Amino acid sequence: xxxxxxxxxxxxxxxxxxxxxxxxxxxxxxxxxxxxxxxxxxxxxxxxxxxxxxxxxxxxxxxxxxxxxxxxxxxxxxxxxxxxxxxxxxxxxxxxxxxxxxxxxxxxxxxxxxxxxxxxxxxxxxxxxxxxxxxxxxxxxxxxxxxxxxxxxxxxxxxxxxxxxxxxxxxxxxxxxxxxxxxxxxxxxxxxxxxxxxxxxxxxxxxxxxxxxxxxxxxxxxxxxxxxxxxxxxxxxxxxxxxxxxxxxxxxxxxxxxxxxxxxxxxxxxxxxxxxx
Numbered sequence: 001x002x003x004x005x006x007x008x009x010x011x012x013x014x015x016x017x018x019x020x021x022x023x024x025x026x027x028x029x030x031x032x033x034x035x036x037x038x039x040x041x042x043x044x045x046x047x048x049x050x051x052x053x054x055x056x057x058x059x060x061x062x063x064x065x066x067x068x069x070x071x072x073x074x075x076x077x078x079x080x081x082x083x084x085x086x087x088x089x090x091x092x093x094x095x096x097x098x099x100x101x102x103x104x105x106x107x108x109x110x111x112x113x114x115x116x117x118x119x120x121x122x123x124x125x126x127x128x129x130x131x132x133x134x135x136x137x138x139x140x141x142x143x144x145x146x147x148x149x150x151x152x153x154x155x156x157x158x159x160x161x162x163x164x165x166x167x168x169x170x171x172x173x174x175x176x177x178x179x180x181x182x183x184x185x186x187x188x189x190x191x192x193x194x195x196x197x198x199x200x201x202x203x204x205x206x207x208x209x210x211x212x213x214x215x216x217x218x219x220x221x222x223x224x225x226x227x228x229x230x231x232x233x234x235x236x237x238x239x240x241x242x243x244x245x246x247x248x249x250x251x252x253x254x255x256x257x258x259x260x261x262x263x264x265x266x267x268x269x270x271x272x273x274x275x276x277x
Contacts, residue, residue: 025263043116043240044089050273051090055082056101056115062216063271064121065171067100074098077271078119081138081255084263088254102191104170107131117253118239121213123172133244134237135251138264141210143173146199146217153206155228159184164204166195173209176232192217199224208217210234215275220262 047053057078058065059081064074076263083093099115106118110132121141159165161183167174169188178186187204189195196217200205207214211230218224240247258264 016019017242028096042246043244044250044267047089047247048115052095053082053089054097054099054114054116056106056109056118056120057082057098058102058120058192059100060102060191061121061213062220063212063275064216065098066216077139078121080267080270081258081264082119084267085251085254085259086256102170103168104190105182106117106170107239110239116240116247121210121232121236122239123210124237125172128239131242132239133242133248134239135248136255137237139212139233140234141212141234141236143176143208143232144211144214144230145226145228146207146209146214146225147227148199149207149223149225151189151205151227152170153227156180156231159206161185163206166207168192168195168209171209172232172234176210180231212272212276215272219275243266 021228029190039047055084057074058076059067059074061076065074067074079098082098083096083190087093088095099109101109101115101118101120103120106115106120106122109115110118118132121139122128123141124137128134132184145153145156152158153163159181163181163184165181165184165186166176167186169190174188175249177184187198189198192209192213195207195209199203200221207217211226214226218226239253240251255264258267
């Protein structure tokens with residue numbers, strides 16, 4: 001009888017240990033399921049539960065995403081498109097949160113789960129498709145050059161080993177210019193604001209990135225101008241985590257709705273009318 005009671009006690013103890021271990025493992029799984037604790041949910045489900053979309057946007061790129069130091073608000077084409085996508089998906093354009101990203105930080109922040117999507121002048125490329133998925137292209141840009149008016153540099157053919165080119169870390173523009181003019185030294189900065197400040201300070205003779213971004217800089221200071229033809233194609237897409245098809249489809253559906261309603265053209269004209277060739 002004693003042996004039977006001892007065996008029963010051991011069995012109960014073992015079962016309790018198994019249950020406790022399962023509970024601990026369940027807690028670990030939940031902790032690894034993102035900051036909202038919704039293990040197993042896809043991003044779109046999480047967004048709907050949260051009732052807000054978190055977009056990674058630029059804070060330093062005039063015309064696309066620029067933070068007003070007076071109001072603290074971020075304004076630009078990407079910002080307006082993001083708000084309209086929130087309206088399409090959640091029914092209200094105010095159901096958005098904007099988190100600052102740079103060309104260097106945007107993919108790490110997305111893959112960490114700090115943001116749901118990137119809408120930040122991000123060129124769709126085969127290399128980036130290995131890390132993230134993209135929506136349909138929503139903006140067609142092309143790489144160009146920004147110089148001080150009166151500069152002898154009027155096209156990419158004028159760049160030499162004696163020309164210091166300013167660019168931004170983590171951008172396709174930096175790779176493109178190194179490939180196109182390998183002999184020209186490239187000076188990289190963390191963001192566009194720093195890069196433009198460096199150009200104005202004479203740390204380089206030319207700044208290169210997408211024409212749409214350079215147009216914003218030129219509109220800010222008319223002593224600078226875009227020169228030459230676009231020498232690359234830079235199609236912008238909205239980036240999401242790999243495999244998030246439902247969210248990608250929702251973004252594409254929202255973009256299609258904006259285009260068909262004419263709202264997309266209205267937003268585009270409000271930012272770029274007369275500024276781009």
